[in-house]
Structure formats: structure tokens, C-alpha cells
Amino acid sequence: MAARAARMAPALTTDLASADRRESAKSEMRARILATADRLFYHQGIRAVGVDTVADEVGISKRTLYNYFPSKEALVAAYLEGRASALPPSDLPPVEQVLGSFDRLERYFESQGFRGCPFVNAIAELSDAGAEINKIAIDFKEGRRLWYRDLLVRLGVADPDGLATQLRLLIEGAIATALVSRNAKVARSAGEAARALLAGAGVQLPVSAGAAKSKRKR
Amino acid sequence: MAARAARMAPALTTDLASADRRESAKSEMRARILATADRLFYHQGIRAVGVDTVADEVGISKRTLYNYFPSKEALVAAYLEGRASALPPSDLPPVEQVLGSFDRLERYFESQGFRGCPFVNAIAELSDAGAEINKIAIDFKEGRRLWYRDLLVRLGVADPDGLATQLRLLIEGAIATALVSRNAKVARSAGEAARALLAGAGVQLPVSAGAAKSKRKR
DNA sequence: TTAAAACTACACAGGTCTGTGTAATGGCCG
DNA sequence: CGGCCATTACACAGACCTGTGTAGTTTTAA
Numbered sequence: 001m002a003a004r005a006a007r008m009a010p011a012l013t014t015d016l017a018s019a020d021r022r023e024s025a026k027s028e029m030r031a032r033i034l035a036t037a038d039r040l041f042y043h044q045g046i047r048a049v050g051v052d053t054v055a056d057e058v059g060i061s062k063r064t065l066y067n068y069f070p071s072k073e074a075l076v077a078a079y080l081e082g083r084a085s086a087l088p089p090s091d092l093p094p095v096e097q098v099l100g101s102f103d104r105l106e107r108y109f110e111s112q113g114f115r116g117c118p119f120v121n122a123i124a125e126l127s128d129a130g131a132e133i134n135k136i137a138i139d140f141k142e143g144r145r146l147w148y149r150d151l152l153v154r155l156g157v158a159d160p161d162g163l164a165t166q167l168r169l170l171i172e173g174a175i176a177t178a179l180v181s182r183n184a185k186v187a188r189s190a191g192e193a194a195r196a197l198l199a200g201a202g203v204q205l206p207v208s209a210g211a212a213k214s215k216r217k218r
Numbered sequence: 219m220a221a222r223a224a225r226m227a228p229a230l231t232t233d234l235a236s237a238d239r240r241e242s243a244k245s246e247m248r249a250r251i252l253a254t255a256d257r258l259f260y261h262q263g264i265r266a267v268g269v270d271t272v273a274d275e276v277g278i279s280k281r282t283l284y285n286y287f288p289s290k291e292a293l294v295a296a297y298l299e300g301r302a303s304a305l306p307p308s309d310l311p312p313v314e315q316v317l318g319s320f321d322r323l324e325r326y327f328e329s330q331g332f333r334g335c336p337f338v339n340a341i342a343e344l345s346d347a348g349a350e351i352n353k354i355a356i357d358f359k360e361g362r363r364l365w366y367r368d369l370l371v372r373l374g375v376a377d378p379d380g381l382a383t384q385l386r387l388l389i390e391g392a393i394a395t396a397l398v399s400r401n402a403k404v405a406r407s408a409g410e411a412a413r414a415l416l417a418g419a420g421v422q423l424p425v426s427a428g429a430a431k432s433k434r435k436r
Numbered sequence: 437t438t439a440a441a442a443c444t445a446c447a448c449a450g451g452t453c454t455g456t457g458t459a460a461t462g463g464c465c466g
Numbered sequence: 467c468g469g470c471c472a473t474t475a476c477a478c479a480g481a482c483c484t485g486t487g488t489a490g491t492t493t494t495a496a
Contacts, residue, residue, distance in 0.1 A: 066456085072455090124263070166408075174387055
């Protein structure tokens with residue numbers, strides 16, 4: 001107890017207490033492992049990447065990796081959790097936020113490492129995925145749907161839930177199609193469809209840059 | 219030579235020539251293997267099912283299986299080929315064929331063994347899938363898109379290619395969403411969105427059964 | 437009946453995987 | 467300094483995988 005009290009007041013400049021430093025090092029290492037696992041799992045697939053490979057890429061021993069994650073399944077769950085980060089808030093008008101989410105798709109599909117939706121892939125790969133992994137995937141999808149829903153509410157749409165679901169279907173469909181056909185152009189089809197659905201729901205769309213000639217879709 | 223000539227004229231009732239019988243037995247066995255592989259690969263995943271398991275389920279030895287398919291990859295390719303069967307022609311009006319494809323989705327999602335799109339799953343599972351498998355998947359998706367396109371042409375839609383792509387996105391999105399969230403109701407959202415897009419393209423929609431009260435989507 | 441073809445069981449090579457056991461090493465902290 | 471903790475290298479168990487080799491058995495066909 002006395003020793004503990006003494007440890008509470010080391011008072012040495014800006015140094016962290018040793019316990020805190022250890023915590024910080026641990027959390028840094030955890031982040032490094034997660035970053036590597038994310039890269040490997042997403043690009044090559046979960047079943048295709050063994051824990052040995054992850055450890056090697058991080059530059060640590062497998063034993064140490066198992067010191068941070070009790071099993072591969074836990075590592076996979078953490079990987080998916082990391083992919084489920086919430087969208088940052090934006091000051092843009094709601095309609096621009098919605099359309100922007102579609103406009104960003106094309107570059108996403110064109111980006112080097114694009115390999116579809118990590119959650120869909122995980123469910124497809126792990127037919128017997130644990131309940132935790134399923135929950136993470138469902139929560140992510142629902143979170144994205146609610147993000148649309150809230151924006152649509154602000155736009156005064158009559159059925160924000162239904163339209164949000166439909167916009168999500170377009171996103172999911174575009175991701176799946178881009179994965180299979182490797183054609184980033186489907187992003188534009190999704191955007192056009194989203195605009196049509198929004199217009200049909202009475203949302204006033206902003207005049208897009210160079211909209212005069214955009215008749216063709218494909 | 220004389221023996222061979224005699225073999226050419228056995229003339230016994232309706233019996234097939236022996237060579238034909240052998241061919242037929244071979245093709246039956248091939249079909250049995252394929253049916254079993256289809257069931258196991260689709261429900262449990264390609265990587266999760268070994269060649270031994272397929273052979274055991276068919277009731278043959280692994281050696282025999284390798285007599286019909288030179289490698290697992292060939293078996294997987296045949297499995298996907300079998301999933302890529304063309305849609306049967308229909309006499310229904312084009313608009314009903316299009317809407318029917320969406321109406322059938324919900325029961326498809328509810329069916330016991332539903333586990334998403336076999337092609338998307340295969341690409342997701344086999345990150346290093348061979349060119350053949352990729353081609354099969356792409357051809358399938360494009361075939362489905364052209365099926366819509368032809369119907370839309372008959373409906374006089376201005377941009378049948380673009381709208382066909384959009385309808386496909388809704389289907390793909392619904393499949394992916396149903397796989398993850400296990401909520402067959404997304405099929406209705408997809409159908410509603412399809413109707414909205416068709417209406418927006420000037421297609422006259424038939425009055426659906428009990429359409430008077432169908433205001434709610436979600 | 438006889439010969440060839442197909443199929444069987446079984447073992448095996450060579451590789452992968454997850455997870456653990458062990459003993460030695462290095463660094464940090466009191 | 468002395469103890470503790472993290473980490474390392476390495477081996478290993480036990481399981482799975484794909485594909486092949488072998489030798490014996492059944493089926494089929496002339």
C-alpha cells in the first residue's frame with residue numbers, strides 16, 4: 001500500500017509512469033499487428049493468410065502475436081471491428097453528402113487494393129463464422145444505412161428508411177459488381193440510379209458539374 | 219477385324235451400343251459428382267470442402283473422382299459453370315419478366331440453403347482465382363445484365379444498357395445484403411427501387427395485386 | 437471365359453494450418 | 467544488482483489439404 005502510494009507520485013518531468021509506458025507500448029504493438037492483419041486479410045483473404053504470415057510481416061514471433069490476440073478468430077474480429085469505423089461528421093448539405101458517397105465510389109473501386117467489401121468477403125469465406133463476426137458485419141451495414149436515413153430525414157423524404165435501404169442496395173451491388181467485373185464504371189451507374197431514386201422521392205438535386213451533356217450512362 | 223465387324227451388329231433389342239453405354243454411365247457419374255460438389259461448395263464454401271469430402275459424399279473413392287476431374291480447380295470451375303445456366307425463355311410480357319425477377323428474390327433469400335451469390339463468394343474466397351473462374355463469373359453477370367437489356371429494349375426504354383446495369387446493381391446488392399443480414403425483406407426494397415427506376419424511365423407498370431395499400435417499404 | 441477397363445482401399449509425400457510447450461535472451465524497473 | 471516481463475527461436479502435436487502410387491477387386495465387353 002505504501003509502495004503503491006509512492007508509485008502514484010513519481011513526479012519526474014513529463015515521463016509517463018512505467019505502467020503507462022508499458023500500456024502504450026502494448027497498444028502500439030497491437031495497432032501494428034492489426035494494421036498488418038488488415039492488409040493481409042483484406043487483400044489475400046482471411047483463410048488464405050495464416051498467423052505465421054501475419055507475425056512474419058509484423059516482424060514478431062508467432063508466440064508474441066498470440067500474446068496479443070488469443071486466437072486467429074479474435075484477430076479476425078478485431079480486423080473487422082477496425083473496418084467498421086463510423087463515418088466522420090460533415091457540414092455539407094445532406095443531399096451533397098448522399099451524392100458524395102456515390103461519387104467517391106469510383107475512385108474507391110479504382111484504388112489499387114480494392115477487393116470488395118471486407119464484411120461480405122468474411123461472411124462468404126467463413127461459412128461457419130462465429131456470432132461475433134456476424135454481428136460486426138450486420139452492425140456495420142445497419143450503421144451505414146442509418147447514416148443515409150438521417151440525411152434523408154433532414155431532406156424531408158417521406159420514407160427515409162425505405163429509401164436508405166435502397167441506396168444501400170445500390171452501394172452493395174456496385175461493390176460486388178466492381179469486385180467481380182473489375183469495372184469501376186459501375187460506380188456511375190449506381191450514382192445515376194441514386195439520383196433517380198432521390199428525384200423520385202421529391203429531393204431537389206443540385207445541378208452537377210457539366211450536367212448538360214450527361215445523357216449517357218451504361 | 220472380323221470380331222470387330224461382329225461387334226458392330228449385335229442387334230439385341232433396344233440396347234445401346236456398349237461404347238454409348240459407357241459414355242452414358244460416365245456422364246451420369248460426372249453429374250453425380252457435380253451435384254454433390256455444388257451442394258458442398260455452395261453451402262460450406264470452396265476452401266472449406268476438401269476433395270476427400272466430396273468423394274465420400276458421392277460414395278466413390280478419391281481416386282475415381284480424380285478420374286473425372288483432373289484437379290480441384292477443374293471441379294470448382296465445373297461447379298460454377300453449372301451455376302451459370304441461362305434463364306429459360308418466357309412468353310410473359312417484358313415488364314412482368316423484369317418485375318418477376320425481383321419478386322422471386324424474397325423466396326430465394328428465404329430458402330433454406332441460401333448463402334449469397336456463388337460467383338461473388340468464389341471470387342471472395344479464391345483471391346488468386348484462375349482466369350477461367352474469373353471469366354465464368356464475369357460472363358454470368360454480363361449474361362444476366364443482357365437479359366434485362368433485351369427486355370428493356372422491347373419496352374422501348376431510352377437507355378436500356380444503363381438501366382439494365384442499374385437493375386443488376388439492385389439484385390447484387392440485395393443478394394449481398396440478404397447474405398449478411400439474413401433479412402429476406404430487402405428483396406422488397408429492391409423490387410420497389412426497380413419499379414421506381416422503371417417508372418422514371420417511362421415504363422408503364424402493371425397494377426400490382428393489392429397495390430392500393432402498398433405505401434410502406436422498408 | 438478371358439481380357440481390359442474401371443473402381444476400390446490404403447498409404448504416402450509434401451505441404452498447409454492453428455495453437456502450445458520450452459528454454460534462452462534481452463531490457464526495464466525498483 | 468536482481469527480479470520480472472516480454473520476446474525470441476524452435477520444435478512439436480494434431481489436424482487438414484491436394485494429388486499420386488500401388489496393388490487388388492469388381493464390372494464390363496468380346
